[in-house]
Amino acid sequence: MQTKPLFAAFMAILISLALSGCVSQRPTQTAATIDPSNATVGVSMPTKSLERWNRDGAHLSEKLTGMGYKTTVQYADNKTDVQISQLQNMITQNVDVLVIAPIDGTVLGPVIAQAKAKHIPVLAYDRLIENTDGLSYYVSFDNFHVGELQGEYIVENLGLDKGKGPFNIEIFGGSPDDPNAAQFFAGAWSKLQPYVAAGKLVSPSGKVPASPTDWKKIGILGWDSSKAQSEMQTRLNSFYIGSTKLDVVLSPNDSLALGIEQAIGARGFKPGSNWPLITGQDADKANTLNILAGKQAMTVWKDTRLLGDRAALMVDQLVKGQTVEITPGKEYDNGKVKVPTFLLTPTVVTADNVRSTVVEGGFYSAAELGLK
Numbered sequence: 001m002q003t004k005p006l007f008a009a010f011m012a013i014l015i016s017l018a019l020s021g022c023v024s025q026r027p028t029q030t031a032a033t034i035d036p037s038n039a040t041v042g043v044s045m046p047t048k049s050l051e052r053w054n055r056d057g058a059h060l061s062e063k064l065t066g067m068g069y070k071t072t073v074q075y076a077d078n079k080t081d082v083q084i085s086q087l088q089n090m091i092t093q094n095v096d097v098l099v100i101a102p103i104d105g106t107v108l109g110p111v112i113a114q115a116k117a118k119h120i121p122v123l124a125y126d127r128l129i130e131n132t133d134g135l136s137y138y139v140s141f142d143n144f145h146v147g148e149l150q151g152e153y154i155v156e157n158l159g160l161d162k163g164k165g166p167f168n169i170e171i172f173g174g175s176p177d178d179p180n181a182a183q184f185f186a187g188a189w190s191k192l193q194p195y196v197a198a199g200k201l202v203s204p205s206g207k208v209p210a211s212p213t214d215w216k217k218i219g220i221l222g223w224d225s226s227k228a229q230s231e232m233q234t235r236l237n238s239f240y241i242g243s244t245k246l247d248v249v250l251s252p253n254d255s256l257a258l259g260i261e262q263a264i265g266a267r268g269f270k271p272g273s274n275w276p277l278i279t280g281q282d283a284d285k286a287n288t289l290n291i292l293a294g295k296q297a298m299t300v301w302k303d304t305r306l307l308g309d310r311a312a313l314m315v316d317q318l319v320k321g322q323t324v325e326i327t328p329g330k331e332y333d334n335g336k337v338k339v340p341t342f343l344l345t346p347t348v349v350t351a352d353n354v355r356s357t358v359v360e361g362g363f364y365s366a367a368e369l370g371l372k
Helices: 003-020 051-066 080-092 109-117 143-158 179-197 212-218 225-239 254-266 285-292 304-319 355-359
Strands: 023-025 040-045 070-075 097-100 122-125 137-141 167-171 248-250 299-301 324-326 341-344 347-349
Touching: 040 051, 040 080, 051 070, 051 304, 070 080, 080 097, 080 109, 097 304, 109 122, 122 304, 137 143, 137 304, 143 179, 143 248, 143 299, 179 212, 225 254, 248 254, 254 285, 285 299, 304 324, 304 341, 324 341, 347 355
Parallel strands: 040 070, 040 097, 097 122, 122 137, 137 341, 167 248
Antiparallel strands: 023 324, 299 347
16 A cells, blocks of 8 residues: 555645645535525624624625625614524525624524524624534634734833833723623733733723623623713713823724714813824724824724625535635634634724725725825
């Protein structure tokens, strides 16, 4: 037997896959009975009230339609009971694949079990669906790294890594029912906690989680801008009286940042004078304009067109019974199984690189942002 040439060929394949940054995997839910020429993909998005979900739903539907698939796209108004009902209807209508961006990733287990019973593959989009063995794949950005980028920006721009401080910080968490919010906070906290422990970052409000797992106490349900605005107003009125300075606000996304910025502006803070450094995520148009106006320091741009492109490709591979590309070593444990995952890389956007990122990337036109 010529085992050495066979072994060498096998090792060459493994090395090639490792260098490519991704691996392929057979579908965990069978799609062998699906007719690719007559397949329907059900797409479930959280809400139309946030700009990014409108973009995601429209882009994903357009991409799938361009591949020859029929789609049914539903938005659940940020209500879990509505999302569950919409998913049940899609399952009853015998869609061939489900793509779900969950509102609350912890409550969909029973409806995912219904999909599994009918051999409908399920792809979790952007947010993980927990405590179910019926989830086929997960596609998202590296959400821990999103938080790291926010934390690193604060550290570098305040000069904490050069011994500067102390600085006053207010810390916000994302929606407690969104599993991604835990990842965002953990990433940011991994960078900021040492400076909090050293007394270089101080929170006058005292709203500092004791640990990364304690973040829900500062979470804003539903990523609601108005709730973030109200919370920021309360902190300003209670803890920033007289000459107490606010230096920085950790906001995990743009929706919360927008409310925080409205509260700060109403209190009389001025960009270029005493305006604090504020982080964000999603590169929403209003926030990108605020970055250019000096009201927000940065946002983490997750080009959701790339997310939609990847989700559509994974659906296409599933439907055709092909191997599905995933990121090696990045399986997410959802409490029941380790879910094969494809992760994309986010980008920091600041006033200095708006043009080279979101404009040259075609996310916004220069005219939309008032740029020449």
